[in-house]
Amino acid sequence: MSTATIYQVEVPQPKQHGKPGGIMRHLNFFTGLAGGVILAAVFGYLMNIQFASGAQTADFASASAGPTFWAIMVGWVVGFLGGMGAFVGPIRWMLGRDLTHDDAEFMAGKGQGKFRYWRFTTDHKVVGIQYLIMAMIILGFGGLLAMLIRTELGVTWAEVFNPDFYNSLVGTHGIAMIIAMIVVVSGPVGNFVVPIMCGARDMAFPRLNALSIWLLVCAVPPLIISLLVGGVRDGWSVYQPLNAQAGPGMIGYQTTIIVFAVSTAIASVNIMTTILTMRAKGMTWSRTPILIYGIFAAAAMGLYAFPFYQYSQILSMTDRLINTSFFNPVEGGSVWLYENLFWLLGHPEVYVILIPSTAVILELIPVFMRKPLFSYYIAIAGIVGVVGLSGLVWAHHMYMTGWAPQAGYPFMLSTELISIPVGFLVLVIIGTMWRGTFWSRLPMMAVFAVVFNKMIGGVTGIYLSDVPADQYFHGNMFVTAHFHYMLMGVALFGAMGGVAYYFPKWTGRYLDERTASIGFWLAFAGFQLTFGSMFVAGLQGQPRRVLQFDNMFNLSNWLSTIGAYTIGIAMLIFLAAIITSWRSGAPAPGNPWHAQTLDWQTPTPVPLDNFPVLPVVKGLPYDYGVPDPLAPEKVEAELQKAGTP
Amino acid sequence: MSSPVLSPTTGEPVSTVFRRNRLGLIFLIVADFSGTMALIISYCYLWSLNVNNGWAPNTPSLDGNLDVKGRAPLPWAADWPFWAIFLLTVIATVVLWSGIRGLRKGHHAQMLTAAIGALLITIGTLALQWWQMATFPFGLENGAYASAVFLLTGSTFANLLISAFLLTGVVGRTRAGLISTDNPWQAKLVGYWMIWICGAILLGALCTTFLKESSNPTPENFGGFSLVNPDKPTPTPTPSPSASPSPSAS
Numbered sequence: 001m002s003t004a005t006i007y008q009v010e011v012p013q014p015k016q017h018g019k020p021g022g023i024m025r026h027l028n029f030f031t032g033l034a035g036g037v038i039l040a041a042v043f044g045y046l047m048n049i050q051f052a053s054g055a056q057t058a059d060f061a062s063a064s065a066g067p068t069f070w071a072i073m074v075g076w077v078v079g080f081l082g083g084m085g086a087f088v089g090p091i092r093w094m095l096g097r098d099l100t101h102d103d104a105e106f107m108a109g110k111g112q113g114k115f116r117y118w119r120f121t122t123d124h125k126v127v128g129i130q131y132l133i134m135a136m137i138i139l140g141f142g143g144l145l146a147m148l149i150r151t152e153l154g155v156t157w158a159e160v161f162n163p164d165f166y167n168s169l170v171g172t173h174g175i176a177m178i179i180a181m182i183v184v185v186s187g188p189v190g191n192f193v194v195p196i197m198c199g200a201r202d203m204a205f206p207r208l209n210a211l212s213i214w215l216l217v218c219a220v221p222p223l224i225i226s227l228l229v230g231g232v233r234d235g236w237s238v239y240q241p242l243n244a245q246a247g248p249g250m251i252g253y254q255t256t257i258i259v260f261a262v263s264t265a266i267a268s269v270n271i272m273t274t275i276l277t278m279r280a281k282g283m284t285w286s287r288t289p290i291l292i293y294g295i296f297a298a299a300a301m302g303l304y305a306f307p308f309y310q311y312s313q314i315l316s317m318t319d320r321l322i323n324t325s326f327f328n329p330v331e332g333g334s335v336w337l338y339e340n341l342f343w344l345l346g347h348p349e350v351y352v353i354l355i356p357s358t359a360v361i362l363e364l365i366p367v368f369m370r371k372p373l374f375s376y377y378i379a380i381a382g383i384v385g386v387v388g389l390s391g392l393v394w395a396h397h398m399y400m401t402g403w404a405p406q407a408g409y410p411f412m413l414s415t416e417l418i419s420i421p422v423g424f425l426v427l428v429i430i431g432t433m434w435r436g437t438f439w440s441r442l443p444m445m446a447v448f449a450v451v452f453n454k455m456i457g458g459v460t461g462i463y464l465s466d467v468p469a470d471q472y473f474h475g476n477m478f479v480t481a482h483f484h485y486m487l488m489g490v491a492l493f494g495a496m497g498g499v500a501y502y503f504p505k506w507t508g509r510y511l512d513e514r515t516a517s518i519g520f521w522l523a524f525a526g527f528q529l530t531f532g533s534m535f536v537a538g539l540q541g542q543p544r545r546v547l548q549f550d551n552m553f554n555l556s557n558w559l560s561t562i563g564a565y566t567i568g569i570a571m572l573i574f575l576a577a578i579i580t581s582w583r584s585g586a587p588a589p590g591n592p593w594h595a596q597t598l599d600w601q602t603p604t605p606v607p608l609d610n611f612p613v614l615p616v617v618k619g620l621p622y623d624y625g626v627p628d629p630l631a632p633e634k635v636e637a638e639l640q641k642a643g644t645p
Numbered sequence: 646m647s648s649p650v651l652s653p654t655t656g657e658p659v660s661t662v663f664r665r666n667r668l669g670l671i672f673l674i675v676a677d678f679s680g681t682m683a684l685i686i687s688y689c690y691l692w693s694l695n696v697n698n699g700w701a702p703n704t705p706s707l708d709g710n711l712d713v714k715g716r717a718p719l720p721w722a723a724d725w726p727f728w729a730i731f732l733l734t735v736i737a738t739v740v741l742w743s744g745i746r747g748l749r750k751g752h753h754a755q756m757l758t759a760a761i762g763a764l765l766i767t768i769g770t771l772a773l774q775w776w777q778m779a780t781f782p783f784g785l786e787n788g789a790y791a792s793a794v795f796l797l798t799g800s801t802f803a804n805l806l807i808s809a810f811l812l813t814g815v816v817g818r819t820r821a822g823l824i825s826t827d828n829p830w831q832a833k834l835v836g837y838w839m840i841w842i843c844g845a846i847l848l849g850a851l852c853t854t855f856l857k858e859s860s861n862p863t864p865e866n867f868g869g870f871s872l873v874n875p876d877k878p879t880p881t882p883t884p885s886p887s888a889s890p891s892p893s894a895s
Contacts, residue, residue: 004653011656093814094813096820099654204669303672307677323784324786324795326789332691337691
């Protein structure tokens with residue numbers, strides 16, 4: 001039997017069948033694309049033949065449109081994943097053809113240059129960068145739709161789009177941005193940074209890691225294509241019975257959610273297992289960086305909550321395609337069942353977005369203040385408190401739906417309670433800044449922006465959690481402004497801070513902070529203009545999701561649209577800074593910030609296996625300004641004191 | 646003392662990899678449990694509400710009329726197939742674990758026999774599940790109970806299909822000597838999965854056996870798509886000539 005030397009140990013190897021990597025050598029994004037398109041066409045064709053009855057629905061659409069579109073979606077997902085090589089691993093396992101060390105190294109992208117980013121590559125650093133690019137693409141798509149929405153609302157003297165298309169823009173923008181915000185921090189930071197920060201050589205399940213990103217890639221096209229067949233006209237929540245009554249575009253949305261939920265579950269399992277089982281020796285829970293807590297918390301919430309959302313869409317799909325009646329009251333179904341299943345994920349999902357961004361801010365603030373994190377344990381308590389309460393607040397989205405009015409007050413209480421652990425996190429940030437002198441760099445600017453936005457979003461959220469106040473605010477622009485302050489104001493600006501902070505580690509180059517700062521502050525100003533004006537429109541009573549409104553709302557809508565375009569320009573500037581710095585920025589050393597966590601102790605670019613020898617942690621992660629007990633002069637003094645020569 | 650078996654890809658002892666995989670599997674089961682709970686909650690929710698008296702299996706309303714009196718009641722699903730499927734899955738799990746236990750004592754042949762036995766039982770269970778779904782006395786469109794039962798059994802079918810795949814792998818890997826006394830971990834992981842699906846099938850069987858007749862036999866009209874104006878007195882319906890006389894009239 002052959003052997004391979006792995007970290008100075010001779011390890012017996014299974015039989016090598018052909019070249020390392022086997023069939024995976026021939027599979028990549030382009031074969032995935034071809035597989036997806038071909039299988040989608042075949043499935044769609046076969047389903048169309050099956051339903052070629054010429055029957056029509058009440059509005060004279062073809063009765064086969066729904067099943068055919070569904071078959072196309074299934075074909076796309078199966079074909080794309082097959083073409084990428086996602087099924088090779090399970091089949092090899094079943095056939096007993098285990099990977100050799102050489103196979104594993106090929107799968108990790110060793111020696112494949114930039115082409116490894118187009119493959120089913122298992123290296124967590126490649127997956128992290130793939131998540132970053134994917135998050136930027138989805139943000140760009142969602143942002144473009146936001147521009148179109150604001151164009152319609154800003155042009156108050158004419159109708160730019162027809163109402164159906166406008167509704168599609170709103171719904172598709174909503175879900176695209178939710179997906180983007182969920183992955184924008186947890187994806188790149190959770191995959192690239194967390195394993196190194198833990199002191200691990202890779203994620204616990206490298207192949208599942210690759211599967212999670214390619215599932216995300218495969219989940220997005222159905223949402224985009226759905227715009228061509230009627231789109232998602234019912235907001236991102238697609239309440240029943242609107243969901244059931246919508247055109248076939250809804251099937252695209254449902255496919256996206258079902259596939260994305262699988263991707264999230266797999267990613268959550270991977271991140272949680274990595275953190276629990278692969279932390280370096282000596283990295284006790286009291287020495288674990290706060291970012292790891294934040295990413296773990298987000299993964300935990302996603303793991304238990306996402307299946308409810310996924311099943312709300314599976315049941316909706318069966319109602320639509322095979323005549324079940326989960327949500328059809330005529331046959332014993334209930335639309336409230338949908339709302340409950342949806343919001344059982346829908347509210348924890350807000351914290352799935354918020355907590356990682358807040359954790360990034362908590363992580364970088366001690367670096368730029370050169371101070372230990374104020375009340376590290378309170379920060380942990382805040383994160384634990386949010387996770388604990390996040391599953392008990394979902395019905396505050398349903399105060400006005402007529403479902404269980406007597407439950408409104410308990411949910412009001414639980415919602416107001418959750419502001420306490422969230423408040424802990426803000427207080428820890430402010431406490432760390434207190435009487436400090438900060439290092440004025442772009443990541444630190446993100447701290448100020450996030451705190452500002454979070455205060456406004458948090459305080460306005462308390463109004464909305466209040467049942468009587470919500471009777472007025474519900475369904476108007478005040479709600480829209482509030483959740484943008486929380487989701488975009490915290491997640492996006494936190495992510496921009498995270499990108500600025502980790503850019504040297506990810507790319508080996510410094511970010512052009514001057515250009516990026518222009519983009520950042522312009523985005524901040526545009527953000528305040530857009531959503532500050534939206535608060536005013538909401539207080540005046542402008543309803544959400546309407547195309548036409550009274551002239552009294554014109555001014556605030558003009559301002560919002562100007563603000564939105566400002567954000568758009570600002571994001572392009574920020575993107576330009578990223579691209580130019582990535583291509584030709586000044587080379588950065590391994591630890592340009594002189595940070596203390598393990599992720600900054602590796603060379604840049606980070607080697608394939610991160611650490612040649614696994615590290616041992618002997619101190620706290622945020623001992624900035626605290627004398628190093630292991631400093632050479634101290635050790636020498638101690639030895640002299642003890643009389644040792 | 647024999648040296649530990651090392652993972653060919655990472656060089657770690659396979660026992661370390663096993664502990665990691667076991668935790669990952671537990672988390673995957675948590676996700677699957679949440680999905681199962683979404684179905685169980687849906688079942689119990691619709692059972693407790695009995696919206697528009699539409700819980701029990703009925704012939705469907707063709708015109709959107711909420712009055713169920715004109716619809717023919719259909720029978721409930723028989724209980725025994727749910728429990729037979731549960732029992733067979735438990736037996737498959739016990740058989741697999743007996744093989745793992747034998748493997749610990751060095752009985753490789755016992756493991757192989759047990760894995761084949763568990764696989765055959767699971768395939769039989771899959772066939773029974775298919776037969777049950779094909780012979781329900783109602784269709785998908787016959788009310789909320791029918792929908793919930795179909796989805797629960799469909800979920801069981803999917804779980805059994807995954808189990809059959811995993812057991813096929815265990816059989817092949819045991820034959821190839823990849824599952825051995827020194828390296829029994831993957832069989833154990835499949836064993837844990839089997840224990841979970843026993844639990845998932847049990848939850849479904851309990852619901853379908855003990856939650857049939859709704860606890861809310863006289864529900865209020867939940868509205869829906871009725872066009873009746875509640876402010877106006879409802880006109881007395883004119884009996885149609887084809888309607889059969891009610892028992893009291895006769």
